[in-house]
Amino acid sequence: MEINVHDIVKFSSVNQLYDQTTIPAWVAHSPAATSYGVVRRAPITKQLVPIGLRGNARHERHGTAIDKQYILEIITPYSLIEQLAHFKNNRFYSLLNDIRHKFDPYTIKWGATGSVGFELATGIQVTSITSDLDLLICLEVIDEVLLHEISNLLADSRITIDPQIEIPGVGAFLLKDYLMNKESGFILRTFYGPQLCKIKEGSIQLFL
Template sequence: MEYIAHDLLQLKEEAKLISYTPIPEWVEHSLAKAPFVVVRRAVYRDKLIPVGVRGERRNQRFGAFLSEEAIKQTIRPENLVSFFQNGQSRNMPAIRALEEVAIIFGKFAWGPTGSVGFELASGEEVVTTTSDLDVLIRLSSYLSVKQAEMIVSKLKRCSVSVDVQVETEKGAFSLTEYAKDEETLLLRTIYGPALVKLNQLV
């Protein structure tokens, strides 16, 4: 199976993280509460999947690696849309905003990431009353700058701040930055960020 950035991986009970640096103490505590990691946008190492662990604090993020055998379940952001539609979520502003976003994105392949995605997948209550909503869109066809402008305009009227990353085969970029129609754009790739021209995204 292919693992893509922002996929949430539920770990098997006996799963072990692989790290080439010391693992902080908080990592074990976090995984005991919610045995989930997120796939990082990075290069595989010795066939190991690059993953990240989130702690209780914003500054508690740790990058490590994982073998495929340690994975119990894979949850993509797109899968999480049905979670909140079925009422499997708390009544928090950022989670409620998914209903607004669903109308805006229509038939796009999209889903929540960040704290909202993590809470919907794991059941761990990490979303706060001040949380923003992070979302990704996966493009299967060309998205014009005009389309992006219209979407961004609608998102600005949402009840919470919504940050959208557009995922392509070449990497990911900010929908807001793309809508500005500037000559270059920051593209996030597995090899790191790179400035590219808009016509290179097509």
């Protein structure tokens, strides 16, 4: 069972969560939190998968964990785009479809995360008219030209798009942060916390 950051996992009961004695009261009243969690960027140890629960309000967020044995389904951000035709009734469908056509010539592996991805994966409405679109873009190697091209392709969107670049086995960084701070250093999100880094000769190097 492969599980990665940003995957959405389905379970049958909050009683299966690792720290059930400290679960906030609002969880019981949130359809999203009682059945689904989003995998957090933290190590998986002793079969425990770190997940985040989301409630009905923006401030209702809770970090916990669940044993792999209780996971019923894993929904990846990438699978949502592969099955995009199933979401034609969602108001973000048109935008996501436009992005898919723009990305097709580049064979980019990408998916939807955040509130939009959660809504598509679960069928539970969690977006609002002010929701941004969070994208996860997976690159096996750093291509600085491609990073600029991706930014240009998304620049004319009618809503705010926040792309995050994931480098498997290394970490992730916000594309906007990279473009603004690539000379002075941008933040790489890793399993062990944020690190200030730069790109040199096609690879990510940490500032010492």
